[in-house]
Amino acid sequence: MLKKRDLQECQSLYNLMIDPAVFPYVRYNSQSYEEYLFTTKQLIVEEEQKTCISRTILNDIGHPIGTIDLYNIVNKTGFLATWIGIPYFGQGYNKRAKEAFFTELFLEHPIDTIFLKVRIQNIRSKKAVEKLPYAKLANEINQQIYQSVNKDQHKYDLYQVDRSDFLACCHVIQYEVAT
Secondary structure (H helix, E strand, O other): OEEEOOHHHHHHHHHHHOOOOOHHHOOOOOOOHHHHHHHHHHHHHHHHOOOOEEEEEEOOOOOEEEEEEEEEEEOOEEEEEEEEOHHHOOOOHHHHHHHHHHHHHHHHOOOOEEEEEEEOOOHHHHHHHHOOOOEEEOOOOOHHHHHHHOOOOOOEEEEEEEHHHHHHHOHHHHHHHHO
């Protein structure tokens, strides 16, 4: 379902990313394939420097369909960025990708909290996050971060996923940790 980023999948991902239903919501959106290739190279370097963790989301037959990233990693926290190509909307890939990524982050990396900032007008993403039982609205409980993500023109709701909440909600993970 997830794999480390590589340059071979860039053309497929770029073609999915430029769809008008996807492009405005992509954190690392690029105006050309060459720019997308350059950005992917940068993400690979940033992962080596431990300032981000970036994965390609694969469909059931192993084709790239989107990306999921943890960026701005500082003090065991980071921000999540996810996008999936429009042909794969509504098929459960978003939730499965997040659960697989959170499992990796919380069990294999020193991450305690993941923040998700979702544009207020992005109803699809807001509904997806609100379906996650371990995600909580953090506008009030983390007001300093909430204010910092809302200082620009776009307005966001802030959600957070804590390691303890995720592990408590995911029985499969509890079983794997216990065995």
